[in-house]
Amino acid sequence: MPGDLDLVTFGQRLRHLRRSRNMTLSELGERVGRAPSQLSLLENGKREPKLSLLTALAKALDVSVEELLSRQPPTRRAQLEIALEEAQRDPLYQSLNLPHLKVGKRVPNDVLEHIVGLYEELKRRAAKPTTTPEEARRANADLRRLMSERDNYFPEIEQAAQQTLDAVGYRGGALSQGMILSMVAHHGFTLRYVPDLPRSVRSVTDTRNRRIYLRRESLGMHTPRTILLQTLGHFVLGHTPPRDFADFLRQRVEANYFAAAVLIPESTAVPFLSDAKRARDLSVEDLRDVYAVSYEMAAHRFTNLATRHLDLVCHFIRNDETGIIYKAYQNDGLIFPTDDTGAIEGQRLCRYWSGRQVFASPDRYSIYYQYTDKPNGTHWCVAHVDPSRERNFAITLGVPYKESRWFRGRETTNRTKSQCPVGECCVRPPSELAARWEGNVWPSARAHSHVLAALPTGQFPGVDETDVYTFLEKYEIS
Known part of the structure; x- marks a missing residue:
């Protein structure tokens, strides 16, 4: 007997099939050897049928057991x-x-x-209305503090990822597409690629038919396989519809963590990184190449494992060419610019930090190394520009000066000095420029769009539910 039988839908199908054959409860009861009252309980979704009764009902109604158990309601009524x-x-x-x-x-x-x-x-x-931008930033700041307190390491997600890997016989190296599809099947889902996924979503999952819909092309920095594993992560981790924006944000971070933990498994990545540390040759690009992931995922995954397994504190930043921070993490004491809510996202990096300097390097798409002297000490950083169709983002991984000895690129002569976010530094223009131009310029500002800006109401902020439901209705019958 299927453990996930929808009793209400089953009862409706039973009633529909009985009535379509002009059969009363008494007549059906006689054919299957059950009292009409017992069958009435089945039709009203109050009792689960045994397998023997299911077989008898299917035979009496001249249908297959599979048709009787279909999750699809028989009629609109x-x-x-x-x-x-x-x-x-x-x-x-x-x-x-x-x-x-x-x-x-x-x-x-x-x-x-x-x-x-x-x-x-x-x-x-x-449904809780979407929080204001201020509340959203506070929720994100709270989540970021939690990540720092836990050194960005979540053992329960690591365990869930490893169990999924074990289930498909993973032994090492980059995951093949076949192995990822086996994971999807292991968790009871099927995958379908479509060209017309609603624009407001990365994926759509039909939970009734256990079907995941994706585009074949990448979305921003996310490849289809990354999006697929992020989607699967929500179900593996037991997520329910988010209660509020903070819950939505937490679930998104956890699903992203799960995808990274599957694509760069702890069981093989830790020995690889430990060997590289002993050789004083740690590098994000090697981690990227061995596991065939993006530079951003490799750098962020490094932060998951660095403190717990390599005894290294570090920081991570993702920013655009203008210096606007989109994602950041630290447990190494680096002081980020923040607003009055404590939020980092949407703030502008100092122009002398490596995430800004990489865009001015002779070859912005090569690996860029730099030491930066800051008020609370010197940090060594490696930055790389991950190109995309929409815009370029710089990905930075950094450590305190004393930890640079473990990394490739420590011999760099690139060095800058920054007083940000305290002091004047680059917050204001140089005094000579300010004296010449202040009061004589009227710039037309370009509007910024950010993940923590105000979003429409609903359980899944920013998702157009009408588009999603219309999409599923289209593919339900195909």
Whole structure:
């Protein structure tokens, strides 16, 4: 007997098949040797049938057991009745203190359409409105502090990733596409590539039919296999619809961590990095090449493993060419520029930091090394520009000066001095330029779009639910 049988849908299918054959409960009961009252409990979704009874019912109705167990409601009417039954079980609906509505044959379909539609609107309005940009930045700052406190290492996600790898027989090296598809199948999903995925999503998962939809092309810095593993991560880690923006952000970070832990497994990456440290030849690019991932993923994955396994503190930054920070992490004491909420994202890096200097190097797409003298000490950094179709981002991994001895590129002569984020440094233009131009310039600002800007309301901020539902409706019948 399938453990995930939807009793309500099963009952609707049983009733539909019985009525379509002009059969009463008593007549069906006689054929399968059961009392009509027992069959009524099945049709009302109140009892789970045993396998022997399922076989007898299928034979009596002249259908296969598979058809009887299909998760697809047999008619639009049945779909509405199921939706209403599920709605009335929802605590949100029950909080209205309305009497339970039993749907009889005489209740018109349009009445059910109205009730179900009102319930969906009730759910939408009850979903916590998207936080303000200030609240979103605070939530992100809180999450970043947690990551620093845990040295960006989450053993429970590492364990979930390793269990998935073990299930498909992973032994080492870069994961093949076949192995990734085996992981998807192991967790009960199928994959379908489509050209018309809604623009507001990276993937869509039909949880009823256990089907994941993806585009074949990369999205920003994310390859299809990365997006696939991030999507799978939500289900492996037991995520439920996010309660608020902070929960949404936490789930996204955890799913990203899971994908990286699968693509760069702890079991093989730690020995590889430990050998490189002993040889004083640690490098992000080697980690990238061995596991066939992006430079950004390799650098960020390094932060997961560095403190726990290599006894190294470090920092990570992702910024655009203008210096705007999109992602950052540190447990090495580096002081980032922040706003009054403590948020880093959206702030501008000092122009003398390696994440800015790499764009001015003779070959911006080569690996760039630099020492930077800061008020609280000197840091060694390696920066690399990850090109994309939309815009270029610099990825920086850095450590305190004393730890540079373990890394390739430590012999660099590139050196700058920065007083940021304290002191004047580059926050204000040089005094000579300011004296000449201040009050004589009117720049037309370019609007910035950022992940922590205000997003539309809903459980999944920024997702157009109408587009998603229309998309699934299209592929449901194909």
